Amino acid sequence: MNAIEHPLPFASWESRGFWEGAGRGELVLQRCEACGLVQHRPRGVCAHCLDGSALTHFTASGSGEIYSFTITEQNQAKGFAEACPYVMAYVKLDEGPRLLTVIVDCDPDDAAVGARVVADYVSQNRDDAEVFAVPVFRLG
Amino acid sequence: MTTTAFPRGAAIAGVYEHPSRFSPNKTEFQIMAESAKGALDDAGLQRTDVDGLFGASMSMGLMGIVDLAEYLDLYPDYLDGTNIGGSSFVAHVTHAAAAVNAGLCQVALVLYGSTAASNSMAIGTGGTGGSRNPDAAFSAPYGMTTVGSYATYANLHMDTYGTTSEQLAEIAVTMRQHASLNPRAKMRNPITVNDVLDSRMISRPLHLLDCCIISDGGGAVVVTSLERARDLAKPPVQLLGCGEAVQHQGVGYSDILTIAAKQSGARAFEMAGVKHSDIDLAMIYDSFTITVLATLENLGFCPVGEGGNFVSNGGIALGGTLPVNPDGGGLSSNHPGMRGIFLVIEAVKQLRDECDARQVPKAELALAHGTGGTIGDKHSGATLILGVDR
Numbered sequence: 001m002n003a004i005e006h007p008l009p010f011a012s013w014e015s016r017g018f019w020e021g022a023g024r025g026e027l028v029l030q031r032c033e034a035c036g037l038v039q040h041r042p043r044g045v046c047a048h049c050l051d052g053s054a055l056t057h058f059t060a061s062g063s064g065e066i067y068s069f070t071i072t073e074q075n076q077a078k079g080f081a082e083a084c085p086y087v088m089a090y091v092k093l094d095e096g097p098r099l100l101t102v103i104v105d106c107d108p109d110d111a112a113v114g115a116r117v118v119a120d121y122v123s124q125n126r127d128d129a130e131v132f133a134v135p136v137f138r139l140g
Numbered sequence: 141m142t143t144t145a146f147p148r149g150a151a152i153a154g155v156y157e158h159p160s161r162f163s164p165n166k167t168e169f170q171i172m173a174e175s176a177k178g179a180l181d182d183a184g185l186q187r188t189d190v191d192g193l194f195g196a197s198m199s200m201g202l203m204g205i206v207d208l209a210e211y212l213d214l215y216p217d218y219l220d221g222t223n224i225g226g227s228s229f230v231a232h233v234t235h236a237a238a239a240v241n242a243g244l245c246q247v248a249l250v251l252y253g254s255t256a257a258s259n260s261m262a263i264g265t266g267g268t269g270g271s272r273n274p275d276a277a278f279s280a281p282y283g284m285t286t287v288g289s290y291a292t293y294a295n296l297h298m299d300t301y302g303t304t305s306e307q308l309a310e311i312a313v314t315m316r317q318h319a320s321l322n323p324r325a326k327m328r329n330p331i332t333v334n335d336v337l338d339s340r341m342i343s344r345p346l347h348l349l350d351c352c353i354i355s356d357g358g359g360a361v362v363v364t365s366l367e368r369a370r371d372l373a374k375p376p377v378q379l380l381g382c383g384e385a386v387q388h389q390g391v392g393y394s395d396i397l398t399i400a401a402k403q404s405g406a407r408a409f410e411m412a413g414v415k416h417s418d419i420d421l422a423m424i425y426d427s428f429t430i431t432v433l434a435t436l437e438n439l440g441f442c443p444v445g446e447g448g449n450f451v452s453n454g455g456i457a458l459g460g461t462l463p464v465n466p467d468g469g470g471l472s473s474n475h476p477g478m479r480g481i482f483l484v485i486e487a488v489k490q491l492r493d494e495c496d497a498r499q500v501p502k503a504e505l506a507l508a509h510g511t512g513g514t515i516g517d518k519h520s521g522a523t524l525i526l527g528v529d530r
């Protein structure tokens with residue numbers, strides 16, 4: 001079992017704050033100062049106000065719990081086939097929203113709904129100027 | 141019977157299920173064309189009667205419905221290439237009924253064709269590879285697969301309600317039992333709960349035999365007004381109720397355990413004015429065993445969380461509380477990438493008493509529910525309630 005070779009994320013201007021934050025080792029979320037909504041994934045507008053003028057970025061705690069998960073035993077895609085079995089999960093962040101991720105260094109039998117997890121960051125070797133990382137989580 | 145939504149009445153006048161399960165020498169459009177002929181013959185209509193064209197497929201993209209019209213040399217007055225995944229064709233029936241009732245077309249043809257099996261498509265486990273699309277950046281790095289998404293739902297359901305792998309396996313066993321009665325079904329040898337549990341794990345907790353098969357195939361459905369359908373070759377099957385809905389991650393807070401079927405089903409039952417106990421059979425999209433369990437619960441056939449018991453001990457077998465997928469479903473009969481059209485076709489054939497060994501006796505009311513996309517991540521749902529003409 002090898003580590004996952006994560007496909008490189010590409011950012012739009014909507015999501016640049018998230019990926020640059022990950023590159024610094026921070027989990028960056030959006031909050032709308034007009035209505036208070038913390039939303040993920042990031043958007044150019046607050047989905048509820050349909051207006052982006054009050055959107056801000058903030059660094060979240062990086063802590064949360066497993067909302068749902070699976071132990072992937074078969075995935076034919078490059079970068080994942082060799083990494084099976086791996087734990088793919090939705091994590092509910094302490095700040096509210098969920099995000100899709102993988103739980104690394106996790107014995108499949110230890111993965112459980114409600115298990116506490118913390119963010120870690122897998123930096124990317126890439127041939128463009130971006131300094132991004134992929135947020136992953138580990139038990140703890 | 142007419143409804144507020146369909147004051148002129150809406151009916152399915154013809155259906156055809158393409159017999160092929162493996163067609164390496166055919167194209168998607170060829171399968172659709174052959175299916176169109178079958179359904180029009182079934183209804184006693186001609187190609188030239190068609191003035192509404194509805195369709196979707198795994199490869200039809202931008203302009204796909206125009207390409208399909210060209211292939212068939214049709215010049216319809218109404219086009220709808222809605223693609224919301226495997227439920228599309230269930231939704232197309234609703235859209236066609238609405239168009240007919242609005243007077244925008246008279247005879248609507250709904251088509252599907254696929255060569256998923258002969259193309260060796262890895263539909264469930266192909267995963268998300270790299271993509272330069274920023275919208276994919278929140279899923280592509282994490283190895284989401286179709287089966288993996290459903291598996292996250294299954295784990296959540298098990299954790300929340302105590303549902304077991306044995307209960308999910310019962311669904312696969314019942315589908316195979318039904319398929320053994322369907323001469324066209326791809327997988328007809330009986331299986332046991334242990335066979336399912338002993339089959340290879342694909343994405344925990346879903347085993348190989350919790351997953352639908354991959355076949356080629358296609359089908360067609362003809363929708364017209366009730367009045368017109370009464371003059372055609374076969375007894376009309378009425379559209380009594382319908383609904384559509386979605387479930388997705390939203391801004392990160394949605395209730396993923398509640399699937400689209402809850403909203404679409406409630407609308408369909410309200411429109412039809414019937415009770416769950418009135419339904420004689422249900423055609424439920426069975427991409428995976430968990431899909432059936434989640435759908436039955438959310439449609440309200442049993443309380444949420446009690447689906448495991450509902451599907452056990454033959455509860456959804458022919459002769460059980462609610463016969464589900466007498467054709468053997470996608471788990472055993474056929475699953476050419478998108479299965480929604482077969483839900484409609486089998487429901488119609490059951491209501492016309494044409495199903496021989498797998499016939500539900502005296503079937504007068506059927507429900508069909510299609511799921512498109514992935515439960516656990518994001519999906520669409522479309523529900524129809526169909527009934528005999530009386």
Ligand SMILES: [Zn+2]
Nearest residue numbers: 032035046049
């Ligand atoms: Zn807002």
